Amino acid sequence: MIRPTFRLAGWCKIILGGLAGAALVSGSPWPTRGSQQAAQRPLAEKFWPSEFGADDQRGAANRITPAKVTSAARLVNKGQIYQLGRLYEHGMPIPGKRHFSLTIPGLPTSPPTGSNKMVSNDELFSGEIGQVGTQFDGLGHVGVRLGGEDYFYNGNKLSEFGDTYGLKKLGVENVGVLFTRGILLDVCATLGKDRLPAGYVISPDELAACLKNANLEIQEGDVLLIRTGHGKLWMKDNPAYAAGEPGIGLAAAKFLTDRKVSLIGADTWAIEAVPHERADLAFPVHQWDLTKNGVYHLENLDLEQLAADGVHEFCFVFSPLRLKGATGSPGNPIAIR
Amino acid sequence: MIRPTFRLAGWCKIILGGLAGAALVSGSPWPTRGSQQAAQRPLAEKFWPSEFGADDQRGAANRITPAKVTSAARLVNKGQIYQLGRLYEHGMPIPGKRHFSLTIPGLPTSPPTGSNKMVSNDELFSGEIGQVGTQFDGLGHVGVRLGGEDYFYNGNKLSEFGDTYGLKKLGVENVGVLFTRGILLDVCATLGKDRLPAGYVISPDELAACLKNANLEIQEGDVLLIRTGHGKLWMKDNPAYAAGEPGIGLAAAKFLTDRKVSLIGADTWAIEAVPHERADLAFPVHQWDLTKNGVYHLENLDLEQLAADGVHEFCFVFSPLRLKGATGSPGNPIAIR
Amino acid sequence: MIRPTFRLAGWCKIILGGLAGAALVSGSPWPTRGSQQAAQRPLAEKFWPSEFGADDQRGAANRITPAKVTSAARLVNKGQIYQLGRLYEHGMPIPGKRHFSLTIPGLPTSPPTGSNKMVSNDELFSGEIGQVGTQFDGLGHVGVRLGGEDYFYNGNKLSEFGDTYGLKKLGVENVGVLFTRGILLDVCATLGKDRLPAGYVISPDELAACLKNANLEIQEGDVLLIRTGHGKLWMKDNPAYAAGEPGIGLAAAKFLTDRKVSLIGADTWAIEAVPHERADLAFPVHQWDLTKNGVYHLENLDLEQLAADGVHEFCFVFSPLRLKGATGSPGNPIAIR
Amino acid sequence: MIRPTFRLAGWCKIILGGLAGAALVSGSPWPTRGSQQAAQRPLAEKFWPSEFGADDQRGAANRITPAKVTSAARLVNKGQIYQLGRLYEHGMPIPGKRHFSLTIPGLPTSPPTGSNKMVSNDELFSGEIGQVGTQFDGLGHVGVRLGGEDYFYNGNKLSEFGDTYGLKKLGVENVGVLFTRGILLDVCATLGKDRLPAGYVISPDELAACLKNANLEIQEGDVLLIRTGHGKLWMKDNPAYAAGEPGIGLAAAKFLTDRKVSLIGADTWAIEAVPHERADLAFPVHQWDLTKNGVYHLENLDLEQLAADGVHEFCFVFSPLRLKGATGSPGNPIAIR
Secondary structure (H helix, E strand, O other): OOOHHHHOOHHHHHHHOOOHHHOOOOOOOOOOOOOHHHHHOOOOOOOOOOOOOOOOOOHHHHHOOHHHHHHHHOOOOOOOEEEOOOOEOOOOOOOOOOOEEEEOEOOOOEEEEOOOOEEEOOOEEEEOHHHOOOEEEOOOOEEEEEOOEEEOHHHOEHHHHOOOOOOOOOOHHHOOOEEEEEEEEEHHHHOOOOOOOOOOEEOHHHHHHHHHHHOOOOOOOOEEEEEOOHHHHOOOOHHHHHHOEOEEOHHHHHHHHHOOOOEEEEOOOOOEOEOOOOOOOOOHHHHHHHHHOOOEEEEOOOOHHHHHOOOOEEEEEEOOOOEOOOOEEEOOOEEEO | OOOHHHHOOHHHHHHHOOOHHHOOOOOOOOOOOOOHHHHHOOOOOOOOOOOOOOOOOOHHHHHOOHHHHHHHHOOOOOOOEEEOOOOEOOOOOOOOOOOEEEEOEOOOOEEEEOOOOEEEOOOEEEEOHHHOOOEEEOOOOEEEEEOOEEEOHHHOEHHHHOOOOOOOOOOHHHOOOEEEEEEEEEHHHHOOOOOOOOOOEEOHHHHHHHHHHHOOOOOOOOEEEEEOOHHHHOOOOHHHHHHOEOEEOHHHHHHHHHOOOOEEEEOOOOOEOEOOOOOOOOOHHHHHHHHHOOOEEEEOOOOHHHHHOOOOEEEEEEOOOOEOOOOEEEOOOEEEO | OOOHHHHOOHHHHHHHOOOHHHOOOOOOOOOOOOOHHHHHOOOOOOOOOOOOOOOOOOHHHHHOOHHHHHHHHOOOOOOOEEEOOOOEOOOOOOOOOOOEEEEOEOOOOEEEEOOOOEEEOOOEEEEOHHHOOOEEEOOOOEEEEEOOEEEOHHHOEHHHHOOOOOOOOOOHHHOOOEEEEEEEEEHHHHOOOOOOOOOOEEOHHHHHHHHHHHOOOOOOOOEEEEEOOHHHHOOOOHHHHHHOEOEEOHHHHHHHHHOOOOEEEEOOOOOEOEOOOOOOOOOHHHHHHHHHOOOEEEEOOOOHHHHHOOOOEEEEEEOOOOEOOOOEEEOOOEEEO | OOOHHHHOOHHHHHHHOOOHHHOOOOOOOOOOOOOHHHHHOOOOOOOOOOOOOOOOOOHHHHHOOHHHHHHHHOOOOOOOEEEOOOOEOOOOOOOOOOOEEEEOEOOOOEEEEOOOOEEEOOOEEEEOHHHOOOEEEOOOOEEEEEOOEEEOHHHOEHHHHOOOOOOOOOOHHHOOOEEEEEEEEEHHHHOOOOOOOOOOEEOHHHHHHHHHHHOOOOOOOOEEEEEOOHHHHOOOOHHHHHHOEOEEOHHHHHHHHHOOOOEEEEOOOOOEOEOOOOOOOOOHHHHHHHHHOOOEEEEOOOOHHHHHOOOOEEEEEEOOOOEOOOOEEEOOOEEEO
16 A cells, blocks of 8 residues: 555645644654544554564464464365455556566576476566555554654664665564454445445444344454455556545544454555545554554455355465565465355 | 576586487477387476366366365364465575565655654565575476477467566466465485485385375375475575485476375475486476476475474465466465464 | 557557568578568568678677777867756656666665764666667667577577577677767758657658758768657657657668668657558668667657757767676767767 | 675674764764864764855766866877776676666567567666666765764755655766766876785875876866776676775875865775775765765776776766666766777
């Protein structure tokens, strides 16, 4: 997520137009608890230590206990696998100045060798690997600037853990594996819509309605996947896909984090509504989920087949690439029933 | 696998020294069945169509049926996950002229935005993504040149399916997900060794002994992971790790493909013994497994914890990145018990 | 040049629509001299050895003798330098699946070091470096397929000099430095136009008129820069810039190569008219100039200031990056008077 | 320059060992003029505005006036060109975690097109383009941290002009072209040595002796190229090349900047002696030349042929790539006589 372009796009000028005067009053970076500012900004108060301990780097992945793994495996009864990751391909929607390049050097890369005339091919990739296409946002992805410092999950300061060649803390290699129960929250079906419009803010009640429809309750450590229908635009109408999206706002995010989920995914590029619910806040759900609560995001998912088959509860598996010091990971998460 | 450097390295001159006279006699590219050449080279005869059909692009992944998935899930009883993928990091062994670069652009990549002062980081990756570090070899990776054409799995000609920006057939996006039963073949423990030496050729009998020790039999669609101890050198003695390796030869490869496995993995960079069993054949096991049989390879695995815990049978999950037209995939495969 | 996209673009379907039946009749790759085919295709006959010798890799750069260098330097009288290279920047027109990425890793890349608190920045570039933005086409860039082989300048076969990690012959490092006399052929001014339309084919007579207007004659080894006005679209209307261009055809190319120039440049992305004069020939001027005659191309130049100042004769300097085995080079060529 | 590795190398631990206690006393970032600290660190005092004006971004390139250009051109009498740039190639010395990758996608990149069967090749580059191989250090490359801010040439603050996708000020595109008089200071020949040892600190007197030997005086705007003989190690003994180098210290740097040169080059990777003259200062000559004086550096030059031919005065031309917002540039600078 976090599309640098959007700062330049038309509606963003509107969104961000009122921000100039909203800078933090200097002095103490932390407003007093209960102040008006605190109510408005997700990270207006000191937000650490994490409930998982002051040194924790795994966040809500800690909720996936061995018992949780075992019970998730028990959800596999038909042996049917759904690939939720999209193709990484030329022409997919990529925001701002990020890029994606995949080439085959040489074709074949290695010429015939040996009396067995072996030939082989490689592929060369260049791009913002954890932030193009289907992507997992790790805890080094989003933070908040307060008093001249950039604070991330568990109060880690970027000036201390940042490094040109990979973060020294909060790297995606710390996450481990997300093998847990997954739930599909089919919001657009529940609302009787084909596709929710950009900027539509999904409410907690709507999430609750989805759960009720599916006769499911959220349990600690679950992965929640939100279907908005926006994903139907992927590679069909990329400008519309990128221009905005429906999604949750802070209230629905709180609904989910209160229920101690481990990860929130969606068929959108940012999980949260864009344009945002409050024009002056940039991607506040990212801050709430990742920075404050250590709950991960998984974006640009393909949830259509799950929905078509009416699969609402499943074994979910995602194993991030162990890219040392990376802020995110590409991947092909799966749902199995 | 397939290290371009090795063509330059000292022992390779020896290996390949006798090849000049071994070029195929032109005319018909296919020697008559039963000829001496056919006996010597894994792909000396027309090797297609595949048993999975003349148009198949999934190879041995087809063996992972829904029933296989379900029974693999039943192997999860303790909820314990083993990450078999290594860290992708600067300084890891990389052959030839391939490279790995990971940087954080900007730090933070996006400056503070909104009244909530959101900051964010990306990571930029450049490298042969499916062929550095822990890597999955797809069916577009290895082929054979015969009569001026480069043939791959199922007789596909590179001149027809090759493309500068991603293969038009046999791309890794066709594989799907490997969710199946896994078996650890702990060869070095079975042989009472700490680590097998480079060039050691593992025999079919030794694989059978591993199975017997573990009281297991191979079933169709299984993933077999071969532990040689060579992986102990990773990031400890990288030159030794890269200079050669123990591994299977053609006989042991045939032992496994006869038993209809889906994938062979190892704690080495090429699965097969290097220097090779026969000096004139370059990576013949790759051709046998991938090109002829459609059986996948997974290299540079970390199998130490599995072995230390005595885990020989487990639920194995690997979901390749859906890189359109790629020859391989990075990843963090897992074993769960 | 050579935009893979154009194969996909609307008008290209028209251009290339009639090609299916035009494939070379197999058997001898070389049509008999004087055949109809020979008249139609620039490289229909054996086109080597080069006039510079059968082993030559420098092509028309050989025409720049020490005497030529000295006389070019004598053209510097005002000490005024014109930068003809465009900015390499995000958003510049890039064809097909090529890409351009420039980032600053870390910002600063190196944190404060020493008691003098030195900090430093690098930049990371990824892209088709010799084929994006202002670009120099070397002799490894364009060739012709005949009888199953790809032939390049001086009859070099790609199957022999091609290499995944840089060409073994004809690499841009062989060119040396182009320090010579330059001439501006201001075609659009001569024709009284602000900008020539896409597809406009500049004739030999029009080039001769430009020379006459400037009271100049071409001498061996000169660099000729053709101004069409198309460059005014750069970063102003990129889709129009990329969709086509005015330029020379085979007749004007022959006019220039007959006069033994060393390089032809233009304020366009391909020097030659697009759509092409003959719909069935793809970039025939490239083949004529580079492959047959060893005359270089320099594309995406900014010639506006030269024209505005009425500078038609000047000292021209371009020193390609010595990228070993590369097919081209980026650069900032200059004109000095 | 600025090799992140060296912080890790053996001798660097020694060099930097005493720095922990040397941090700036907080409060005012600027020590009082004449304090002991000021005498010890090149940028201990406020070092701006530049003599070229408070808004200047070109630094010492301003010294190359039209008259200077014209007189430099007059030095061309034999028409002999020396290429001072080295080959960019796999295996060249690259410090730290920077990388260089050059591949030919596809080979050919574009398959046969048109009835003329045109084929073409590109090259894909990935790497720290302005900081690998022969490299030009621009004014955005090196700065100093003082009081929490990173200050660069003319007092520009990185927090203000830094940008993830290219610097907003001091980018290399501002430099223009260096077409001026060049002087070879052949220090190793003057000292009767084949090659100066790593850590050798060249004195002002030694530079003066070189000038006297050549019967030359420095004039404003000249380019000075320092030959140490260290360049003989390039691609011959890369570890020795990278482990350290002879070069100037602050005194010789001041000798040159007092004489108002525009650029200092050398056959080394950092111009200045490594290990440094004073162990606690990291690359102080870089700060003196670039950050304070706006005098450019050009590193990893090949000066052997110039020296062999006894060429001490010449026309020098270097035209940096116009990479928008880049900190440096690759290139092939030339000397012509």
